[in-house]
Amino acid sequence: MKARDVMISDVYVAHKDDTVEDVLHKFATHRIGGMPIIDSNNKVIGYISDGDIMRFLGKRTGYTQTFLSLTADYVFYVEPDEGQQRDLDDFRRNFQEVSKQSVLDVGVKRAVCVTDDEEIQEVARILGQKKFKKVPVVRNDRLVGIISRGDVIRMAVQRFLRES
Numbered sequence: 205m206k207a208r209d210v211m212i213s214d215v216y217v218a219h220k221d222d223t224v225e226d227v228l229h230k231f232a233t234h235r236i237g238g239m240p241i242i243d244s245n246n247k248v249i250g251y252i253s254d255g256d257i258m259r260f261l262g263k264r265t266g267y268t269q270t271f272l273s274l275t276a277d278y279v280f281y282v283e284p285d286e287g288q289q290r291d292l293d294d295f296r297r298n299f300q301e302v303s304k305q306s307v308l309d310v311g312v313k314r315a316v317c318v319t320d321d322e323e324i325q326e327v328a329r330i331l332g333q334k335k336f337k338k339v340p341v342v343r344n345d346r347l348v349g350i351i352s353r354g355d356v357i358r359m360a361v362q363r364f365l366r367e368s
Contacts (some may be wrong), residue, residue, distance in 0.1 A: 207327050208320040210359050211341045211349030217242050218252055218307045224260075226305035227252055240315060240340040241307050246347050252311030260310045261302050317342045320349065324343045328356045 216234050218227050218241045231237060231254060232334030302310075317340045318327050330339060332354050341349035 205324045205359070206320065207318050207322040207324060207341050207351060208349070210324055210327070210355050211320065211351045212355065215240065215340070215347060215350045218311070218349065220244075220308060221251060221306045223303065224252075224257060224305045224307060224310055227307055228257070228303065238338055240347055240350065241311055242347055247345050248315050248317050248342060248347050250308060250311045250313045251340070252307050253337070255306045256311050258300070260305070261299065265279035315340055318351070319343065324356065324359065327351055331356060 216230055216236055216239050218230070218239050219276065220241060220243050222241075227239070228241065229243065237255075238251065240248045241250035241252055243249050273340065316330065316334060318330065320341050320343045322341075331351075336353075338350050338352045340347055341351055
């Protein structure tokens, strides 16, 4: 079985001129956590994930732990104390600055891709060994799809159930 047999062809992408804010809107709208970054020729030039954004924010501001704490507090509607409110205000300012950054400044500039004729066993090995959640699929250096760990697992389960 080849990558083209398992890949999802309808891929959400970030464009090289997008900002982190643009990407965050796409993440929220489409309920995804990562996407390839492409140029005007549909060539994959990088990859950006929610983890990349959190790491960048943490390195830049030192607020990774505050982000996790404040997010959890917000989700559970806990009223922040004075110190948390100061942290929240600082975090908001820094988050706004980070959201204006280019996707190429925050994401990975050299995405690992597989070709559409790659054997699915090799795709599974790459996903597992590199601990990736998704990998872009290319044909003639152009993006044609994406494969996630979930796609590989679903394919394996369907195959197993057919053979049982």
